[in-house]
Amino acid sequence: MSAPDAPPGPAATSAIRLDDVRIAFPIKGQSTYEAVASTSFAVAESEFVSIVGPTGCGKSTLLNAVAGLVKPAGGRVSVLGRPLVGLCREAGYLFQQDAVMPWKTALDNVALGLEVAGRPRAEAEREARDWLTRVGLARFADRYPHQLSGGQRKRVGLAQVLIRHPKILLMDEPFGPLDAQTRQIMGTLLLDLWAADRKAVLFVTHDLEEAIALSDRVLIMSAGPNARIIGDHRIDLARPRDTADIRLDRRFHELHRAIWSELKAEVVKTYGEASA
Amino acid sequence: MSRWKLLVLQVLVGVVAIAAWWIGSSVKIAGVLLLPPFFFSTPGDVFARVIRMFATGMVWRHLGITLLETALAFAIGAVGGIVFGFWFARKPTVAAVFDPYLKMVNALPRVVLAPIFMLWLGLGIWSKVALGVTLVFFIVFFNVYQGVKEVSAVVLANARLMGMNERQLFRHVYWPSALSWMFSSLHTSVGFALVGAVVGEYLGSSAGLGYLIHQAEGVFDIAGVFAGMFVLAAFVLVIDWAVTLVENRLLVWRPQSALLNE
Ligand SMILES: Nc1ncnc2c1ncn2[C@@H]1O[C@H](COP(=O)(O)OP(=O)(O)OP(=O)(O)O)[C@@H](O)[C@H]1O
Ligand SMILES: [Mg+2]
Numbered sequence: 001m002s003a004p005d006a007p008p009g010p011a012a013t014s015a016i017r018l019d020d021v022r023i024a025f026p027i028k029g030q031s032t033y034e035a036v037a038s039t040s041f042a043v044a045e046s047e048f049v050s051i052v053g054p055t056g057c058g059k060s061t062l063l064n065a066v067a068g069l070v071k072p073a074g075g076r077v078s079v080l081g082r083p084l085v086g087l088c089r090e091a092g093y094l095f096q097q098d099a100v101m102p103w104k105t106a107l108d109n110v111a112l113g114l115e116v117a118g119r120p121r122a123e124a125e126r127e128a129r130d131w132l133t134r135v136g137l138a139r140f141a142d143r144y145p146h147q148l149s150g151g152q153r154k155r156v157g158l159a160q161v162l163i164r165h166p167k168i169l170l171m172d173e174p175f176g177p178l179d180a181q182t183r184q185i186m187g188t189l190l191l192d193l194w195a196a197d198r199k200a201v202l203f204v205t206h207d208l209e210e211a212i213a214l215s216d217r218v219l220i221m222s223a224g225p226n227a228r229i230i231g232d233h234r235i236d237l238a239r240p241r242d243t244a245d246i247r248l249d250r251r252f253h254e255l256h257r258a259i260w261s262e263l264k265a266e267v268v269k270t271y272g273e274a275s276a
Numbered sequence: 277m278s279r280w281k282l283l284v285l286q287v288l289v290g291v292v293a294i295a296a297w298w299i300g301s302s303v304k305i306a307g308v309l310l311l312p313p314f315f316f317s318t319p320g321d322v323f324a325r326v327i328r329m330f331a332t333g334m335v336w337r338h339l340g341i342t343l344l345e346t347a348l349a350f351a352i353g354a355v356g357g358i359v360f361g362f363w364f365a366r367k368p369t370v371a372a373v374f375d376p377y378l379k380m381v382n383a384l385p386r387v388v389l390a391p392i393f394m395l396w397l398g399l400g401i402w403s404k405v406a407l408g409v410t411l412v413f414f415i416v417f418f419n420v421y422q423g424v425k426e427v428s429a430v431v432l433a434n435a436r437l438m439g440m441n442e443r444q445l446f447r448h449v450y451w452p453s454a455l456s457w458m459f460s461s462l463h464t465s466v467g468f469a470l471v472g473a474v475v476g477e478y479l480g481s482s483a484g485l486g487y488l489i490h491q492a493e494g495v496f497d498i499a500g501v502f503a504g505m506f507v508l509a510a511f512v513l514v515i516d517w518a519v520t521l522v523e524n525r526l527l528v529w530r531p532q533s534a535l536l537n538e
Contacts, residue, residue, distance in 0.1 A: 069433050087436055099434035103452040103529045112448065116438050144529040164438070 014042035014078070015168050015200030016066055021075035023061050035061050037226035038075065041219060043168075046198035050211035051229075052263060053221030054270035059204040060096055062221075063170045066202065067093045080167060092166030094157050094174045096204075100145050106132060106156045107141040113164040131159035135189070150177035155186070162193060169194075169201045175210070183207070187214055187243035195240060208263060212255050213243040220262050223269040231262045294319050317499040325503035335507060341483040342511070345401050345473035349408025350466055354458070356409070357416025361454065364417075365424035382414045386472070390479045399481055408472025415465040416458055423457030424450050459527055462519050470512065485511070 023036040036058045043049045051059050064070040065077055068087040077084040079091070100109045107128050114124035132138050135155040145153050154174055161169070174190075175183045187210060194201060205211050211218045212235055220231030237251055246252055300311035301318040313321070329335040364371040386407060393403040427449055435449050458465075477486025485508050492500025 067433075067437060069437075089437075089439055091437065093434070093437050095430050095434060097430045099428075099430045101431060101435075101448065101452070103456065104448075105529075113438050116440050116444055116448075146529070146531040160438075 013044055015045045015047070015080055016043040016202060017078040018042070018062075018066070019076045019078070021062075021065060021072045021077060023058065023065055023070060024073040032073075034225050035227065036065075036224075037228050039227075039229055040075075041229050041232065043200050043202055045200050047217065048194065048201045048203065048215045049217045049219060050203045050205060050215040051219045051221055052205060052208050052211050052259070053227065054223045054263075054267045055206070056270065057221045057224045057266070058227040059221060060172050063093070063172050063202065063204060067091050067170055088168075090167040091170050092161035092164055092168070093170045094154075094161050094172060096172035096176070098145065098150075098153050098157070100153060100156050100160060102145050105142050105144055106137060106148065106152075109145070109156055110159045110163055113160055117164070127163060128159070131163045132156075134193070135159045151175075151179075151182060154178070158190075165197070167199060169199050169203075171201065172204045173206065174203075176206075183210065184213075184244045190214065191239075191241060191243065208256065208260060209247060210243075212237075212252060212259070213241065213246050218255075218259055220259065220266070223266045230266070231259065233259050313498075314496075315498065317502050321499040322502040322506065325499045326506055329503060329507065335488075338484050338488050339507070339511065341401065342470070342473050342477065342485045345404045345408065345476070345484065346466070346469045346515070348401070348405045349472050350412055350469040352405065353409040353412025353469065354416045354465065357413045357418075358420050358454070358458070360413075361417045361420025362424060362450070365421045365450075365454075371421075378414075378417075381410075386410050387475060387479075390476055393476070394480050404473045404476030404481065404484070407476040408469040411468035411472045412465045415461050415468060419457040419461045420454040423454035426457070427453045456527060456530060459523055462523055463516060466515060466519050467512070470515065474508065 019040050020038045021036065021040070022034070022038055024032040024034045027033050039062070041049075051062065053059055061070060065072050066079070066084075066088060068077075068084055068091075079088050100106075101112070104112065107125065110131050111121070111124040111128035114127060115121060129138070129141060132141055135158055137152060137155055137159070140148060140152060145156070148156065154177060158174060175186050178186060191214060203211070203214060208218075215235050218231075218233045218235060219229050220233075222228050222230045233255065235255060237246060237249065237255075297311065297316070298319045301309060301313050301316050303309075364374070389410060390403070390407055393406040397403040397406055432445075432449060435445055440448065473484065474486035474489075477484035478490045479486075481487045485504060489501055489504035489508070492498075492504060
């Protein structure tokens, strides 16, 4: 099941492809911090891939590299078969931190993606209302971000990203600030939205159960520095899935046990370092 | 605290202060006046003088001149500060080259510039406007600069990934952020515009509130000085109230606590 550093499939079929990508951060006074060491993997078109790994291992850094926000120190990132140059315009990126504009209402924030693309205001607004309804925020259209809860802001961010219909989706712990029940509801919602047009998704989460419930594949990242992908598990659970019910499935438990046994060692490593 | 209770307390402070002034200037304690009217005037005289200033209508012209100078100083200083603030924030090399000179000019007490401006621009309103501009410009400049620099990296990355070009980034990201910083210092910059106008008038002019006060001082007319100061203070309160209204309208998106903290 597990195949560390497996050679990625042919470039033609991958939405996202990383070849030997290394990422280092310059640190004042010291040399550099080697966050991510030689990493290769690919996400096929219409594939939903999750990355799990201990905190601080480099998951966000990896997504930033795919988005073109961080330049790898080595290796190559390709998106839809072409080497990535500059920012990745095909990607919709839901950031780990709040990225909505604090000076715009929920509605304006969601409509922004379309307005920027040159769509008329009225049309953008109508579609934005649709999307706010879809993420359950129809009543909050006129609120400013500071008047929304953390989870509501995340959902505004989700609508803001999805309204542009990006070809690939990068999501960094999108349901982080939500309670367990809402997480499952949002997970099911995400799967429904995804099923409609099956974009390639690269999804980062701390929550292994969530990763298994949503994904086609779960990648395990080792603790940093020099983090790598150390596990690649195919999730052969039938779709469509209900993210709550699927957790009762026997196969779900088998997968969970197998992945967790690998992940646990890395989490313990990070924790050991932090408390040492 | 309820609104009414607050208002009552506010009024009470004023009443107590005026009562103390009145007692000090008109009731002999152990044979002496604590506040001799020659130096401190009396509340009654000052009040009568204020009434007369408005009754004869002479004060309106001076108020108008001061208001005009304040408004011009603010507008010109703000536009300059915004333009240069943006320019410097987006062009770090320019900012680095001019940095020591800006600090130098900003450290200069502006009062010393007043005579130079009078020499250059005459005794009319423009020398006062210029003085106000030198004060307003730097406040707005530093705030706009900060506002552009302090845009959250994540918000900026999000905007870029959305496909914004430079013009759209300016409109949707840099401008609102800079504006919020500028408005957070609006009270200060409007206040400084007024300071520039009044100080300029005080040092040499033929109209305005500063001129009125200066005239009264020239003849030891203490009631006149105090009356001028009261009119000026009331004028400041009105302007400040107007600024608050503008601010509340334009900064609705900001958390209330952040507004309260400033
Ligand atoms: N700009 C930077 N400069 C220096 N080091 C950085 C920078 N950004 C990230 N790092 C380091 O790189 C490592 C990976 O960070 P990253 O944010 O990718 O972690 P993460 O896996 O997303 O963690 P979490 O699950 O807590 O979000 C961390 O050790 C972090 O300290
Ligand atoms: Mg992260």
